[in-house]
Amino acid sequence: MGIAFENRVTAPQLPSRPAYGDNQTGTHLPTRAGSLNGVIVPEQPGKNAIEVRGVRKVFGTGENQVAALDTVSVSIRENEFFTLLGPSGCGKTTLLRLIAGFDFPTAGEILLHGQDIAPLPPFKRPVNTVFQSYALFPHMTVAQNIGFGLEMLGKPKAEIEARVTQMLKLVKMEALKARRTSQISGGQQQRVALARALAPQPKVLLLDEPLSALDYKLRKEMQIELKRLQHETGITFIFVTHDQEEALTMSDRIAVMSAGKILQVGSPRDIYDRPAERFVADFIGETNFLPGTVVSKKSGVATVKFASNATIAAGYPEGFDPTGEVTLVVRPEHADLVPDPAKGTVAGTLANIVYFGTDTHYHVKLDGGENFIVRHQNSRSAPVTYATGAKVGIQFEEDAARVLKD
Amino acid sequence: MAEPRMMDIKDQPGFRTVAVICLLVLYIPVLILMIFSLNSGSLVTHWEGVTLGWYGTAFLNDEFHAAAKNTMIISVTATIVSTICATLAAIGMTRVKPWRGLAAAFMVINLPLMVPEIITAVATLSFFALIAGAFGLNFGIGNLILAHTVFCIPFAYMPIRARLEDMDLTLETAAADLYATPWNAFKRITLPLLVPGIMSGAALAFIVSFDDFTITQLVAGPGQTTLPLYIWNQIRRPMTPEINAISTILLMVSILFVSVSFLIARRRAK
Numbered sequence: 001m002g003i004a005f006e007n008r009v010t011a012p013q014l015p016s017r018p019a020y021g022d023n024q025t026g027t028h029l030p031t032r033a034g035s036l037n038g039v040i041v042p043e044q045p046g047k048n049a050i051e052v053r054g055v056r057k058v059f060g061t062g063e064n065q066v067a068a069l070d071t072v073s074v075s076i077r078e079n080e081f082f083t084l085l086g087p088s089g090c091g092k093t094t095l096l097r098l099i100a101g102f103d104f105p106t107a108g109e110i111l112l113h114g115q116d117i118a119p120l121p122p123f124k125r126p127v128n129t130v131f132q133s134y135a136l137f138p139h140m141t142v143a144q145n146i147g148f149g150l151e152m153l154g155k156p157k158a159e160i161e162a163r164v165t166q167m168l169k170l171v172k173m174e175a176l177k178a179r180r181t182s183q184i185s186g187g188q189q190q191r192v193a194l195a196r197a198l199a200p201q202p203k204v205l206l207l208d209e210p211l212s213a214l215d216y217k218l219r220k221e222m223q224i225e226l227k228r229l230q231h232e233t234g235i236t237f238i239f240v241t242h243d244q245e246e247a248l249t250m251s252d253r254i255a256v257m258s259a260g261k262i263l264q265v266g267s268p269r270d271i272y273d274r275p276a277e278r279f280v281a282d283f284i285g286e287t288n289f290l291p292g293t294v295v296s297k298k299s300g301v302a303t304v305k306f307a308s309n310a311t312i313a314a315g316y317p318e319g320f321d322p323t324g325e326v327t328l329v330v331r332p333e334h335a336d337l338v339p340d341p342a343k344g345t346v347a348g349t350l351a352n353i354v355y356f357g358t359d360t361h362y363h364v365k366l367d368g369g370e371n372f373i374v375r376h377q378n379s380r381s382a383p384v385t386y387a388t389g390a391k392v393g394i395q396f397e398e399d400a401a402r403v404l405k406d
Numbered sequence: 407m408a409e410p411r412m413m414d415i416k417d418q419p420g421f422r423t424v425a426v427i428c429l430l431v432l433y434i435p436v437l438i439l440m441i442f443s444l445n446s447g448s449l450v451t452h453w454e455g456v457t458l459g460w461y462g463t464a465f466l467n468d469e470f471h472a473a474a475k476n477t478m479i480i481s482v483t484a485t486i487v488s489t490i491c492a493t494l495a496a497i498g499m500t501r502v503k504p505w506r507g508l509a510a511a512f513m514v515i516n517l518p519l520m521v522p523e524i525i526t527a528v529a530t531l532s533f534f535a536l537i538a539g540a541f542g543l544n545f546g547i548g549n550l551i552l553a554h555t556v557f558c559i560p561f562a563y564m565p566i567r568a569r570l571e572d573m574d575l576t577l578e579t580a581a582a583d584l585y586a587t588p589w590n591a592f593k594r595i596t597l598p599l600l601v602p603g604i605m606s607g608a609a610l611a612f613i614v615s616f617d618d619f620t621i622t623q624l625v626a627g628p629g630q631t632t633l634p635l636y637i638w639n640q641i642r643r644p645m646t647p648e649i650n651a652i653s654t655i656l657l658m659v660s661i662l663f664v665s666v667s668f669l670i671a672r673r674r675a676k
Contacts, residue, residue, distance in 0.1 A: 102579055122582040123591075135580035139598050148594075149584035200585065 047113070049204050049236040050076040050099060055108030055118075057094050068094040070260040071108070076204075076238060077253075081230050083239045085247040086257035087283070092240045095257075096206050099238065101125050112203060123152070128197035129206040132213070134189045136181040142192050143168070143177040149200035167195040170229065187218045194226075198233060205230075207239045211246065223250055244284045248272060256280045272331075276317045278404045281329045288335070288372045290328040290346070294403070297322065302403050304328055307368045310345045314401035322403040332375035334400035337362055337392050344393020348372065350386055364392060436657070443650035450645045460651040470652060472629075473636035479547065480622075480632060481615040484554035485562075488615075489608040491555070492562035493600070500570040501578075501596070519560050526557060527621040534625060546627070553625050554615045561614045562607035569603025570596075602670050609667035613660055 057069040069091045076082045084092040097103045099110060101122035110118040117125050128149065136145050146167050150160045168174045171191040176184055181192060190210060197205055207226075211219045227250055230237045241247055247254050248268040255265045256279075264276040275281035278289075292304040295311065302322050305311045316322050341347035348366035355378075362374040374394060386392065415421055443461070447454030464470050495515055499508060518526060530553045537543050545552065573596070581591035619634040626635060633656055640649045 100583060102583075122579070123585045123587055127583075129580070129583045131576055131580060133574070133576055135574065135576040137577060137580075137595060148581070148586075152581075152585040152587075152590060196584070 047078055048075045048111070049078045049080070049113065050238070051109075051111040051114075052076075052095070052099075053109040053111065055095070055098060055105045055110060057091075057098060057103065058106045067260050069098070069105075072260070072262050073108075074255055074262055074265060076236060078236055079234055081227070081237045081239065081250060081252045083241060083247040083251040083254045084257060085241055085244060085254050085283075087242055089259075090257040091260040092242075092257050093208060094260075096129075096208055096238065096240050099204070100127055100129050100206050126200075126203045127206060128200060128202040128204075129208065130193050130197045130210045132209045134193040134210075134213075136189055136192055136196070138180070138182055140181070141177065142173060142179050142181060142184065145181060145192055146195045146199050148196065153200060163199055167199045170198070170232070171195045171225075186213060187222070190214065190222060191225075194229065198229065198235065201233075202235060204236045204238060207237060209240055209242070211241075212243075219246075226250060248284070256283065258283070274315070274317065274402065275329070275404060278327060278329070278406050281402075281404055286332050286373060286375075288330045288332060288370075290330065290366075290370060290372070290401075291368070292326055292328050294322050294324060294326055302326075304401070304403065306346055308346060312345055312396060312401050314403045315399060316403040317405075320403075320405055326403045327406060328401045329404055330372075330396060330401050332361065332373040333359075333377070334397045335372070335374045336395050336397070337364075337374050337376070337386065338395055339386070339390075339392065341391045341393040344395055346372070347391065347393045350388050350390045350392050353386065353388060362386065362392075364394060366394075439650050440654050440657070442647050443654045445647045445650075448646050450647055450650060460647040461655075463648050464651045464655070467648070469631070469636060470633075473631045473633045476547065476550075476630055477616060477632040477634075480550050480554055481612055483551045484558050484615045485608050485612040487551075487555045488558035488611045489562045489566075489604060492559050492607055492611075493566050493604055495559070496563055496567040496570050497596075500567060515563055516560050518557050523557075523620045527624040530556075530621055531624045544627075547630055549625055549627070550622060550630055550632075553621055554618065557618070557621060558611035558615050562611040565606040565610065566600065566603045569600055569606075573599055605670045606667050609663045609670070613663050613667075616663075617656065617660060 052072055052074045055069055055072050056067065059066050059068055072091070072095060084095060086092045094103065098105050098118070101117070101120055101124075105118050108118070109116045112125070112127070117127075137148065140148070143164050147160045147164045150163055155163075164177075165174075168177050171194055173188065173191050173195065176188060181189060184192070190213075193210070210226075211222050214222060223246060226237070226239075239247075239250065248271075251268055253265060253267055254271050256263045256271060258279050264271060264280050266274070271280060272284055275284065281287045282289075290306070292306050292312075294302050295305050296303045297316075300318070301313050301315055303311050304314050304326065312328070314328055337350075338344050346366055346368075348364040350362060351365045351371075352363035354361040354363070357378070359375050359377045362376065364372045364374060366372050372394060442450050442453070444456050444458065445453055446457035446459065495511075499511060499515075534544075534549050534553075577595055577599070578591050581595045582588070586594060617634055618632075619638065622632050623635060623638070626632065631639070633652070637649060637652060637656075640652075
């Protein structure tokens, strides 16, 4: 192994443009202006915390080669709550591990504030991780776990103690600081794992599906808690999840991944309202797919004709040129039922009504044969009631339909 | 109708009887040996009365002292050295990228468990004879320590390796993530978590060395009598209950170590 064994990591003085690396033996933790409990203004507003450039990661050799990441590039801004979202096996965890330094890219660069950190071992990167299994040290107390990173950085005892106390307070665990990690609940372990990773004030905090082991109610609580911690510490969070709801509610921006590629990066609203591809629309939320034919297009809006001869104006993503037979996507809540089939853009037969408490889903079998779901929010005033088997029309809200790449 | 159940072997006819017979055959001789160590007569077959006198005789016996001292020197040294070797071997075979010959190395380390002990004994004897002949080297009691160390390694290796394999590798990853160098991660995370395995391995190694007879008998030179050899020499003469007393002491030491090993294993499972 080419890694030198050292007894202590020292924090060297920072040059104006810190070089994380090669000849330096130490990890450095940049000092941050402002207090941890206040909202910290980033030193370089608008700059990227992490820049992933053309990163490829191939596992295995020869015929067994699998590209877990296929030339991925993405920029993550300072102070951002950034989520990598995708189904299992899409490469999101691999990307996280490359940023943490647990794996090394086959090709490409990973820049942290402008310096390539891709070749550095994890203990030389000012990046900390909250693991899915928490990975708390079982032979140490809660306080010792939280202080471990600072201790390894060779911080003075008094500083470690002060910081541990501060972190215990931040995650509301002061009362349990002397407990063994095996003597606290799953939710509490989660908080300790967070405190441990935040204590050394990393430049970037990586979270690998940290909420997946918690039950529904605790998960909801921790989502809010995580947002609060991110806001209070001002640290860039990179969050990995397969849960689209979690991603939508917590993130500043989301990268949707599939099969080792990033398909779309954008705000939750962008991703939900203006999905770039069919996969994104399908993966995030419920979506209706309708076949149609493009008859004309002008400045980002295509006129699409259905089999019923009705037409609709549909937006499409930049860089995509829809022609001929296309698929339209419409969110269930962007459509409405009308009792008169003739008044709808499309018409069909009501096949099923599913009551969800907050809203009701109407499953319509369209005259063309497709299934279409309309979501209607329930309210106190009882609107028109429908019966299964009735002929109904479906109207679309303005901008409801989009043409997407398959 | 009876509820369908998994077969319970305890309900099979004759099972209890067989189990009881097995246990009796195993433990009655040992029990008799222990009881006769309290015999006030001087025969190991004829009971006369109760006394602790033979324990007193044993403790005042210089030959017993010498044998006990040799045994402790050999066992303790062999335990320490073999446990260190076994720990390093276990780490080298679980905390590295798979290398060519890993399976072969595993076989080589564990082969002594499969080789008949008398073969190992003869081989060891020939080896030391060869060295003595070729270079005029004789390490005295060192020969025994060396021989014991070698055959103790696989016994110490097993629990240490098992412990390493059970350990969550994410813990070491987490330590590296929190700025621990590989050496610090080992010292602060891996090693403390490995201690129960090391203790358990050391206890096993000690027991194996402590009561070894075959190899010791062949390799031991004059003045290198260990406790098992001493007992064997005594029973060739007319036996007195003193030998029962010495055997009982040995047995107690063994039981103590096995218990410690077991308790440690149970604590780590918690």
